[in-house]
Amino acid sequence: GAVVSQHPSWVICKSGTSVKIECRSLDFQATTMFWYRQFPKQSLMLMATSNEGSKATYEQGVEKDKFLINHASLTLSTLTVTSAHPEDSSFYICSAGTSGYEQYFGPGTRLTVT
């Protein structure tokens, strides 16, 4: 089956620093990648949608300058949290979509900002 990986699986960083999270589709080409955020005991919230080679589309309320998304190839998308703040601590999940309606989810990255 289709596999999506995320790296790192968890990261701790200090306030003010930036952290990059990678999302890779390992055995298929993803036309679209989605980035989600999840707070404890809450559902996933879509942050942005990215297509290879074009700018990401951000959901309302998501700061595009703070959450930089790059979709460099059909198998790789990155999310960079810039000037991280403790309130950015969360579980970040990516998913990769094909040309149909399938979506395959990554295992998630737990970010803790101290």
Added chain:
Amino acid sequence: KNEVEQSPQNLTAQEGEFITINCSYSVGISALHWLQQHPGGGIVSLFMLSSGKKKHGRLIATINIQEKHSSLHITASHPRDSAVYICAVPPLQGAQKLVFGQGTRLTINP
């Protein structure tokens, strides 16, 4: 915008019981997803269906397009089935991004 409602929100059962989790949505869709999230956080895609019924092992998913309703069934439940089960649909027909239900927290006791 599509609204997604799951029931029940929490479900505790004994090992071996037959489990049913329900999902209702408000707007016509192209496909509905059932996802499983274990305590560690990782999400597994269980099913994507647009009509009828799908089966994988002890899991069965059904959808009724006319009634805008889907169910996820687990037969012969096991403690390892304990997880949060999430229903997700596109916000608009034809959209690829998803709107998620609030999840059903399932606990299977031995």
